Amino acid sequence: MRILFADDHDLVRDTVTSYLEGLDLNLSVISVRTFQEALASAEAAESLDLILLDIDMPGMNGLEGLDVMRQKVPDVPVAILSGLSTPDNIVKALKTGASGFIPKSMGARAMVGAIQLILAGDRYVPSKLVDQIEEQLAAAAEVAARKLEEPLNSDEATILGLLKKGNSNKEIARSLDTEEYTVKYHMRGLFRKLGAKNRTQAVMIASERGLP
Missing domain, CATH: 1.10.10.10 (Winged helix-like DNA-binding domain superfamily/Winged helix DNA-binding domain)
Known part of the structure; x- marks a missing residue:
């Protein structure tokens, strides 16, 4: 299993990577600091099971970077990490194709739990915001349905x-x-x-x- 982890905060990246690799000897993490490095690594990798993108890292340009990455590797789930976790931000990320939204305010162990959930094929959002997020997604879906x-x-x-x-x-x-x-x-x-x-x-x- 292979994860691409792109974050310009070395402490966050190194700590979470250490936890992940400690859980599974067969799991490897490719660590990079910028979005351009993430794109290059995603294109060069033979296979990836998950991509983690810090929404505020250099070159990311917010959700524009998520959209670009999804187009580059459409078969690989991509999750967003962010220091700002509002329902609006999370819904926008999910609608752009994110498989999860992980707040950086979580501890490293909790972040790893969220990552494991996404690897299992589920979608992760902060539990305390689930109801608000589901309401916004439902409202957006109702509007979109009328346009089909x-x-x-x-x-x-x-x-x-x-x-x-x-x-x-x-x-x-x-x-x-x-x-x-x-x-x-x-x-x-x-x-x-x-x-x-x-x-x-x-x-x-x-x-x-x-x-x-």
């Missing part, structure tokens, strides 16, 4: 179902007995109709709207 004027075609609906199962583009192509470029073509149409920027966001929006 063009229904999904059969191929897009099938691909959405496979995305929910976590299938890669290659696996989807195999299931549909087609080529990957055809899958990518249908995914562009799916993303456009849902108003999603990536596969993680598409699945989240579809779930919020109750789409099968």
